[in-house]
Amino acid sequence: MSSIIAQFQRTRFAASSLAMTSGELRNRVLASLAELIRENTAKILQENQEDVDALAFDHPMRDRLLLTQERLDALASSVLSVMQLPDPAGQVLSNKTLPNGLELTKITVPLGVVGVIFESRPNVTIDVAALCIRSGNAVVLRGGSDAFHTNTILVHLIHLALEKHGFSTDLVYLMPTDRAHVTTLLTAVNYIDVIIPRGSEALIQRVRKESLVPTIETGAGVCHTYVAASADLAMAVNIVVNAKVSRPSVCNSLDTIVVHQSIAAEFLRLVASPMQSYSVKIYADDAAFETLAQVSYPYLEKAVESDFGREFLDFACSIKVVNDMPKAIEHISNYSSRHSEAIVSSDEAEAKFFLSTVDAAAVYWNASTRFTDGGEFGLGAEIGISTQKLHARGPFALEKLVTEKWIGIGQGQIR
Amino acid sequence: MSSIIAQFQRTRFAASSLAMTSGELRNRVLASLAELIRENTAKILQENQEDVDALAFDHPMRDRLLLTQERLDALASSVLSVMQLPDPAGQVLSNKTLPNGLELTKITVPLGVVGVIFESRPNVTIDVAALCIRSGNAVVLRGGSDAFHTNTILVHLIHLALEKHGFSTDLVYLMPTDRAHVTTLLTAVNYIDVIIPRGSEALIQRVRKESLVPTIETGAGVCHTYVAASADLAMAVNIVVNAKVSRPSVCNSLDTIVVHQSIAAEFLRLVASPMQSYSVKIYADDAAFETLAQVSYPYLEKAVESDFGREFLDFACSIKVVNDMPKAIEHISNYSSRHSEAIVSSDEAEAKFFLSTVDAAAVYWNASTRFTDGGEFGLGAEIGISTQKLHARGPFALEKLVTEKWIGIGQGQIR
Structure with a gap:
């Protein structure tokens, strides 16, 4: 022995x-x-x-x-x-x-x-x-x-x-x-x-x-925030920026913004300025790329397939524009690591559908994914976040x- | 794909x-x-x-x-x-x-x-x-x-x-x-x-x-029943025989009787007759073998090391005589599959020590291990017994x- x-x-x-x-x-x-x-x-x-x-x-x-x-x-x-x-x-x-x-x-x-x-x-x-x-x-x-x-x-x-x-x-x-x-x-x-x-x-x-x-x-966190058509855009900017920059090296930080096409251009123009101040590199799909290029976002790259489902752990994220919520949920379902996912929306029915359909350890409505943490949840120190x-x-x-x-x-x- | x-x-x-x-x-x-x-x-x-x-x-x-x-x-x-x-x-x-x-x-x-x-x-x-x-x-x-x-x-x-x-x-x-x-x-x-x-x-x-x-x-069940020095021997015989013969092919049936040396001879003479009527083959350690040979138990064999920790799933069991309860618990700890374990005892302190020390999904005092079952526990049909x-x-x-x-x-x- x-x-x-x-x-x-x-x-x-x-x-x-x-x-x-x-x-x-x-x-x-x-x-x-x-x-x-x-x-x-x-x-x-x-x-x-x-x-x-x-x-x-x-x-x-x-x-x-x-x-x-x-x-x-x-x-x-x-x-x-x-x-x-x-x-x-x-x-x-x-x-x-x-x-x-x-x-x-x-x-x-x-x-x-x-x-x-x-x-x-x-x-x-x-x-x-x-x-x-x-x-x-x-x-x-x-x-x-x-x-x-x-x-x-x-x-x-x-x-x-x-x-x-x-x-x-x-x-x-x-x-x-x-x-x-x-x-x-x-x-x-x-x-x-x-x-x-x-x-x-x-x-x-x-x-x-x-x-x-x-x-x-206690796995990796590939975390999405979906900005719905009905979202309060100022709130959405606040939540998304916080989820990305408050501590990018941890598992509950944001990796991908999913945004409804009807408000995508407006939202992206609003979020560009705070993201730029933190030098956040953005891997954007075609639609998002166009808008961000128009405002001359300096840290911009076209997203490739592997930029979705990627855990950045850094001042970087990807952006996906979708036509409707089912497409948003499908994207999250395909790329999520089932850690923490959020929706920003002013429509209760839509939000509740998201909360019950998206399969993850923690789901949020109008809040940052950064809250997934034993201390924040009042459970004390944690051994890890189980996915x-x-x-x-x-x-x-x-x-x-x-x-x-x-x-x-x-x-x-x-x- | x-x-x-x-x-x-x-x-x-x-x-x-x-x-x-x-x-x-x-x-x-x-x-x-x-x-x-x-x-x-x-x-x-x-x-x-x-x-x-x-x-x-x-x-x-x-x-x-x-x-x-x-x-x-x-x-x-x-x-x-x-x-x-x-x-x-x-x-x-x-x-x-x-x-x-x-x-x-x-x-x-x-x-x-x-x-x-x-x-x-x-x-x-x-x-x-x-x-x-x-x-x-x-x-x-x-x-x-x-x-x-x-x-x-x-x-x-x-x-x-x-x-x-x-x-x-x-x-x-x-x-x-x-x-x-x-x-x-x-x-x-x-x-x-x-x-x-x-x-x-x-x-x-x-x-x-x-x-x-x-x-x-949902693993195998290597289940022991310990007959303590203070046991009501008639109850012990009843429990042990039920645990062995009521349905030997299932995981909660008895595999090994552990018995305190001070009452071993008397208990074994009592249990021999019902066990014989079900043609139960007994793999006995030296002390138990001696007693059972004296009463000419017909289906008797000397236990070898591998007869302990063995799941019989048949009309067969092994017997181990021990000097004291710590030895009984040690034997169970070494050979148990942590499914179901029982003690027969009239001493509450002794029984409670057994219940809290023995590490198994289910532990019993003065009852058959056969009760470990979703239906018996009032939980309905089960997918299996998790060990x-x-x-x-x-x-x-x-x-x-x-x-x-x-x-x-x-x-x-x-x-």
Whole structure:
């Protein structure tokens, strides 16, 4: 047996005892962890600097990897805020007595051992560990090699917090970063209950293909906003610009504007100026291209097929002009990643048809797609945004880190 | 594009319109289907006979494949009973207004397109189609080749019922039975939302390995009953014998008796007689072997390692004697498939420790594991018993054929 499998086994064993502890006791671990992060700020920043220095000066990952005093403070606060959320385990979902007298109760229980594969961002290490400890789950973390020093010291602090309250350090296991070990994790059906990949599309594809363990995909967001004929155009400009520029690097940012042809020219002329001020590159279909060329939009290109269904993650978007709403819905259905979709409209019937027909984790009427987020939804820190339909859809937060268990209590009932 | 993918596309399209129909209208399809099954009994039996005749006279699948007047009546009644269950879609799970005025509602919606891969039993065709139509889902069925004639006429009747009420027949698609097409189904991520394998361990392993579509495993049941030192032995005998012999071919039947050493000899002498009357073969560990040999139990063999964790699906079981409850729990944890586990005990503290520590979909105190069943639990017909932890655990019935959708209604909110 490899040493990794042996550690998985210890983690599985530790998980079975964790489920028996009180939520109050587990919260004390979180309080200590927040304190330890604050006390060890200088040391964490030093280790983090080693990771950051190893990257080229202009490497795009540098900012995602970098920790600062401010980011560490936010991380410690995030741990404390997880303590405030209700314990998702131990809830009674149903309770009934069958005609034969068997008392049948369905309760929520921790999932067991959660595996998380993630890339550079070291805040994931702390967020995920805090959510798992709060909900009574053990966790196996497989972080990126470029965050090695940072993750090592963070997990060391997590272990100190666990030990301080008599918990086993096996509950949070940081795996070695060798790529081959990812396969060990993905095939460990006896030890891992669920795997959550957080990162690039390539990572998610690999997990989908190789994993024998059930998976929650927290996938890419190809998000559309449809500007209907009846839209309040000032509102539409506001929503579309916000959805694009407020944080282009995240999954709930806008990728494609779909616009009704009857108001397309007017809308595009209005949206051009704010988009230009953020230097947003626009990949426009023929109709949109014509209008934007007329106003001499400077960052303009003709869209090709692959510009639809493309997740830009940058100051860029594509535009599609449609003849009617069915065409808008068809376009979204063909290119959406089923994350977040929006309509701007003043027509209630039209909006409600859109909301019920478009198949996505979150659908909006007269609001920005940027709201799809555990914190915004009042669910607390999230493990990711699920774009698949089983178990958790949309923000995958503390409340979904549980499964169900049926408990039957009888007096000798047989069938 | 293959003709199968083209059909998947039509099924996906039909599913999007089904979600908009009323539960009442969909129920009319079920009423017509039950009627059509009753009206066409002779014809169904004739087609079924073709399938049955193709199997050797002593083929073990014959009985599972065979339909009778009585079984068809039960099938029609089962369709009618699905009509009585509440529509799982359209339920409001949460509703709140965020501080910025955005009204956020989480509702249940149909999964979309459900793929089911199953083997001989033709009742699955009707049960699954009825559950999917009731809940607003389209379904792709991939049945076994040995049920080809039966499944073809049953799906023909389903299509007649759909057409009668103006629904598209694309909603229920019976795939060709070539084995290669299973891969087409398992990789159709753009068209199928969830795949449920129903059948042998080999089928489930293949699906787990090959599927790119999220899967609900309805796996094997390796079920234990632990007879504790404090057990009422008459009750224990009753429960254990029922769990073994009432229907050995199903997943919730008993596979291994774990018994405390202090009462093992007495319990085994008591259980030997009823077990003998059902000719139950017993694979006993050394301690149990000694006792059962003393009473000349006729169907006795020494257990080897592989007799633990073995799903017998027959009049056979294994027995393990343990020194204390931790050892019992350890044995169950090592060999259980996490389906259904029971303890017989008169000690409440001991029983509650067992119920909370043993990790399984269903755990019982002083009752038979045979109760793990959608019908018994009052959930109606089931798609299978899920032995994994995501989305549905235990009986996977109508109520779980939905996912969630977040709907945000604003007045121009941005972030």
